Amino acid sequence: xxxxxxxxxxxxxxxxxxxxxxxxxxxxxxxxxxxxxxxxxxxxxxxxxxxxxxxxxxxxxxxxxxxxxxxxxxxxxxxxxxxxxxxxxxxxxxxxxxxxxxxxxxxxxxxxxxxxxxxxxxxxxxxxxxxxxxxxxxxxxxxxxxxxxxxxxxxxxxxxxxxxxxxxxxxxxxxxxxxxxxxxxxxxxxxxxxxxxxxxxxxxxxxxxxxxxxxxxxxxxxxxxxxxxxxxxxxxxxxxxxxxxxxxxxxxxxxxxxxxxxxxxxxxxxxxxxxxxxxxxxxxxxxxxxxxxxxxxxxxxxxxxxxxxxxxxxxxxxxxxxxxxxxxxxxxxxxxxxxxxxxxxxxxxxxxxxxxxxxxxxxxxxxxxxxxxxx
Amino acid sequence: xxxxxxxxxxxxxxxxxxxxxxxxxxxxxxxxxxxxxxxxxxxxxxxxxxxxxxxxxxxxxxxxxxxxxxxxxxxxxxxxxxxxxxxxxxxxxxxxxxxxxxxxxxxxxxxxxxxxxxxxxxxxxxxxxxxxxxxxxxxxxxxxxxxxxxxxxxxxxxxxxxxxxxxxxxxxxxxxxxxxxxxxxxxxxxxxxxxxxxxxxxxxxx
Numbered sequence: 001x002x003x004x005x006x007x008x009x010x011x012x013x014x015x016x017x018x019x020x021x022x023x024x025x026x027x028x029x030x031x032x033x034x035x036x037x038x039x040x041x042x043x044x045x046x047x048x049x050x051x052x053x054x055x056x057x058x059x060x061x062x063x064x065x066x067x068x069x070x071x072x073x074x075x076x077x078x079x080x081x082x083x084x085x086x087x088x089x090x091x092x093x094x095x096x097x098x099x100x101x102x103x104x105x106x107x108x109x110x111x112x113x114x115x116x117x118x119x120x121x122x123x124x125x126x127x128x129x130x131x132x133x134x135x136x137x138x139x140x141x142x143x144x145x146x147x148x149x150x151x152x153x154x155x156x157x158x159x160x161x162x163x164x165x166x167x168x169x170x171x172x173x174x175x176x177x178x179x180x181x182x183x184x185x186x187x188x189x190x191x192x193x194x195x196x197x198x199x200x201x202x203x204x205x206x207x208x209x210x211x212x213x214x215x216x217x218x219x220x221x222x223x224x225x226x227x228x229x230x231x232x233x234x235x236x237x238x239x240x241x242x243x244x245x246x247x248x249x250x251x252x253x254x255x256x257x258x259x260x261x262x263x264x265x266x267x268x269x270x271x272x273x274x275x276x277x278x279x280x281x282x283x284x285x286x287x288x289x290x291x292x293x294x295x296x297x298x299x300x301x302x303x304x305x306x307x308x309x310x311x312x313x314x315x316x317x318x319x320x321x322x323x324x325x326x327x328x329x330x331x332x333x334x335x336x337x338x339x340x341x342x343x344x345x346x347x348x349x350x351x352x353x354x355x356x357x358x359x360x361x362x363x364x365x366x367x368x369x370x371x372x373x374x375x
Numbered sequence: 376x377x378x379x380x381x382x383x384x385x386x387x388x389x390x391x392x393x394x395x396x397x398x399x400x401x402x403x404x405x406x407x408x409x410x411x412x413x414x415x416x417x418x419x420x421x422x423x424x425x426x427x428x429x430x431x432x433x434x435x436x437x438x439x440x441x442x443x444x445x446x447x448x449x450x451x452x453x454x455x456x457x458x459x460x461x462x463x464x465x466x467x468x469x470x471x472x473x474x475x476x477x478x479x480x481x482x483x484x485x486x487x488x489x490x491x492x493x494x495x496x497x498x499x500x501x502x503x504x505x506x507x508x509x510x511x512x513x514x515x516x517x518x519x520x521x522x523x524x525x526x527x528x529x530x531x532x533x534x535x536x537x538x539x540x541x542x543x544x545x546x547x548x549x550x551x552x553x554x555x556x557x558x559x560x561x562x563x564x565x566x567x568x569x570x571x572x573x574x575x576x577x578x579x580x581x
Contacts, residue, residue, distance in 0.1 A: 145565050155525040162491030172497060179489060179533035183525055 001112060001313050002343045003043065004080075005073040010065035011045075011087075012038030012053075015369040022362045025344040029351055030366030036347035039371065040115065040318040042070045043345065046083050047113040047316075048137055049092060049104050058089050062369070074111055077313045083111050105151070109144035112315035114305045116322045120297035124284050128274035132195075135275065138304045139198045141315070146194050153187035156180050157266055164264045173261070181253060184269065188228055189245040192270045196224045196239050198307070199275050205303030206296070213295050213333055218280045220296060227272035228252055295330070298322065302337055314342040321347050332357060385411060437508070439484035439501045441466040449481055456480045458515040462505065462534065464488055464522060472520065480518075483508065488526035489533055502534070509541060516546040523552055 008017040014035045028036045041051050051060060061068040071084040086093045094101040101107050122130045140147045160180040167173050203222035210220040223234045228249040233239050240248070252268045253260075260267050277284040277296060284296055308315040317338055323331050335357050338344055346358070347366075365372050385407050393403035410418055434440070435447035442448065449455060449469075459480030463469050469482040485500045497503075509517070519534055521527035535547055553571035554563060563571075 148566055152525050156529065159489075159491050159526070159529065166491055166494075167496070170496075175533060175536050176489075176491075176496070178536060179529040182532050183528050 001074060001076050001316055003072050003074045003111075003316060006039075006043070007069070007071045008039070008042050009067075009069040010062040011042045011068040011070050012060060013062060013369050014038045014042070014371075015062060017371045019364070019371060019373075021343075025339055025346060025358060025361045027358060027361050027363045028345060028347045028366050028371070029349070029363060030347075031349060034366045035369050035371070036366045037117075037320050039366065040320050040345055040347065043072065043111070043316060043318055044113050044115050046070055046072055046085055046094075047108075047111045047141065049085075049094065049107050050137065052115060052117060052119060057087055057092060060087055061089070072111065076110065077311065081110065103148075105144060105147040108140045108147055112141050112308045114138075114301055114308065114315050114317050116298065116301050116317065116319040118321055120301060120322070121293050123300060124277060124288060124293045124296050128272070131275050132271075132273060135195055135199055135202070138202065138307065139195055142198065142307055143194060146191065149187050149190045149194075152183065153191050153270065156183040156187060157269065157271055160184060161265050164260055164266070174257075177257060177260075181250060184253065184266075185246050185250045188249055188270050189242050192226060192228060192245050192249070192273070193239060193242050195270065195273070196226065196233055197236060199224045200233065200236050200239070201307060202300060202303045203275070203277070205306050206299040209299035209302040209337065210295055212337070213299060213330060214292075215333075218292075220277065220279055220284075220299065221281075222275055222277040225274045225276060226270070227267075227274075228269040230268075294322075294326070298334060305338075305342065312341075314340075317342045317344040319344060319346045321349070323348075434484075434486075438482050439466075439486060439504065440469060440482055441484075454479075458513055459518070460505075460508070460514055460516070461518045461520050463520045464527065464530075468520065468522075480516075485521070485530070488521055488524070488530040490526050497533070500530075502537070505534070506537060506541065509538060509543060509545060514543075514545055516548065518548050518550070520550055523550075 003021060005021070006017070006019050008014045010016075012035070013033070017039070028039060030036050037053075041053065045051055045060070054060065066088060068087045069084065071082065073080065073082050075081075082095075082097055084095045086095075094107050096106075096110055123134050136146075136150060140150070157180075160177060163173070163176045163180070167176055170176065199222075203220075206222075207220045210218075221234075223232050224239075225232050229240070229245060230252060231238075231240075231248075239245075249269065253266075256268050279288055279292055279296075282288075284293065288296065305315055305317060319338065323334065326334065339358075351363075363374055365374065388410065389403045389407035392398055392406050393400055395403075398406070410421075431443050432441050433443070433445055435442045435445055435450055437446045437450040440447045440449060444451075456479045460483050461469070461472060461478055461480055462483045462485060463472065464485055464487055466484050469484060472478050472482075483501065483505050485502065485505070487495055487500055489495060489497070489500070508514070517534075517538060519531040521530045531549060538545060538547060551574065553567065553574060554560070560568065
C-alpha cells in the first residue's frame with residue numbers, strides 16, 4: 001500500500017498542503033506545533049475516521065476555518081484508489097473513488113495504517129479503555145466486518161444501561177432488561193471472539209519483536225481477560241467457540257443482574273475486558289521501566305503492522321517522534337524493522353536526530369501549517 | 376441558509392419545511408421559493424389540505440394503523456385472516472407488507488420500538504393493546520415484523536417474552552433474512568450474505 005499524493009485543507013493546524021511522494025521513507029522535519037503530527041493524523045483519519053488526539057470533529061478543523069478536507073491517491077493491492085474526507089462542524093463525509101461511503105463500516109480496510117505515537121505508552125500505563133480502543137482500531141482495520149458488530153454491541157449496551165438507569169422500580173424491569181440480552185450476547189460473543197484472537201496474535205508477535213529490540217533475556221507475555229465470561233486466555237486455543245461464549249456471557253449477565261441494577265450499569269461484557277501484559281512474570285503496568293514500556297509499545301505496533309499485512313500489501317506506517325528516547329542501537333534495530341516493505345512517514349524535530357540512518361530519504365519541511373520539499 | 380430577513384413570512388415557511396425529514400436548509404429554501412411562485416389557488420389548496428389532515432387521520436382503535444375511518448379497512452374487511460397478526464413498527468411498514476401481496480392477515484402497529492435512550496418504553500408503544508387483543512381474539516400466530524435493527528430486535532425479543540407469558544399457545548414467528556430477489560451476490564453486504572449462508576434451505580425437487 002502506497003500513498004502517491006496527499007492534499008489537505010484546514011485539517012488540524014495544516015492550512016493547504018499538496019504533496020507528491022517519491023519512493024522511500026518520507027521524513028517530515030519541523031519544530032514543535034508546526035503540523036508534523038497533523039499530517040500523520042490526516043492519513044490515519046482516512047484509514048479509521050478517528051484521531052488519537054481528539055474525538056470532536058470540530059477540533060479536527062483548523063481554527064477559524066469552517067470545513068476541512070483530506071484526499072489521498074493511493075495504490076492498494078496494485079490498484080489505484082482515491083479516498084477523501086470532508087468535515088464540517090457536525091458531519092464527516094468519506095468518498096472512495098468518488099462514491100460516498102454511507103456507513104463508517106464501509107471506510108475501514110481500504111487504506112490501512114499503523115500509528116506509532118509517543119502516546120502509545122498509554123497502551124501499557126493507561127486504563128483498560130485505552131487498550132480496548134487501540135485493539136479495536138487494529139481489529140477493525142484487519143477485519144472491517146467487526147465494526148458493525150462493535151457498533152451494534154455498543155448500541156444494545158447503551159439501551160440496556162438506559163433501562164437500568166430509568167426503571168429501577170418498574171415491575172417490568174426483568175423483561176425490559178432481557179429484551180436486550182439476545183443482541184448483547186450475539187454481538188458481544190462475536191466481538192469477544194474476534195478481539196481476543198486478535199489480541200493474542202498481537203501479543204505473540206509483540207513478544208518476538210520485544211526480544212529483537214531489547215536483545216535481553218526478558219520475556220514479554222500477555223493474556224486476554226474476558227469480563228463477560230470470567231475467563232483468562234493466554235493462547236489462541238484457550239478461546240472458546242462463539243456458541244460457548246454466548247452461553248457463558250448470557251449466564252454471567254443473568255448472574256450479575258442484581259449487581260447491575262444496584263450499579264445502574266452493565267457490569268460484565270466485552271466493554272469491560274482487558275489485556276494484561278507482563279515482563280518476565282511481573283506486571284508491565286506496574287513494574288516496567290520507562291524504557292521497557294517504550295519497547296513494549298513499539299513491539300506491539302510492529303506486531304500490529306504484521307497483522308495488517310495482506311499478501312504483498314503492507315499497511316502504511318506513521319511514525320511520530322518515537323525515537324528520541326531510544327539509544328542508537330535500539331533505534332537502528334527499530335528502523336531495520338520498519339524500513340522494509342511498507343511506506344513509512346517519520347517525523348523529527350531536527351535533522352541531526354537522524355544520526356545518519358536515513359540520510360538519503362525524501363525530506364519535507366513542515367513549518368506553520370505548510371509543507372515544502374527538502375531542507 | 377441564513378434568511379436575509381426581508382421576507383419574514385417566507386422565512387417562517389422555510390424554517391418549518393426544513394424541520395421535515397430529508398429536507399436540508401437548501402431544499403427548504405428552494406421549496407419555499409417554489410411555493411411562492413405557484414398560482415395562488417394551488418398554494419391555498421395545499422394549505423387547506425394540510426389544515427384538515429390532523430383531524431381526518433386517526434389511529435385505528437383496534438390495530439393502531441393510520442386511518443380515516445375507525446376501525447380501519449383492514450380490521451373491518453371480512454376477507455382478512457383474523458387468526459394471524461403481523462406486528463410492525465409503523466403504518467408505513469404495514470403498507471409495504473400489504474403491497475407484497477403475500478400477507479392476508481391483520482396488522483398491529485406498535486408506533487415505534489423500545490428505545491430507553493429516547494425515553495420510549497412499553498408504555499409509549501401499543502403493547503398493552505396488543506396483549507389485550509391476543510387474549511380476546513381467535514389469534515393463532517403472531518409475526519413479529521419489527522425491523523432487524525438493534526431496537527427492532529430487542530422489541531421483538533421483549534414481545535416474545537410477554538406473549539409467551541400469556542400462555543395462549545400462540546405461535547410466534549419472525550421474517551427470514553437474506554438475499555434480496557434479483558440481487559447480486561457481489562453487491563450483497565457481508566453480514567447479510569453470512570446470514571443467508573447460515574440459514575440456507577435445502578433445494579426442493581422440481
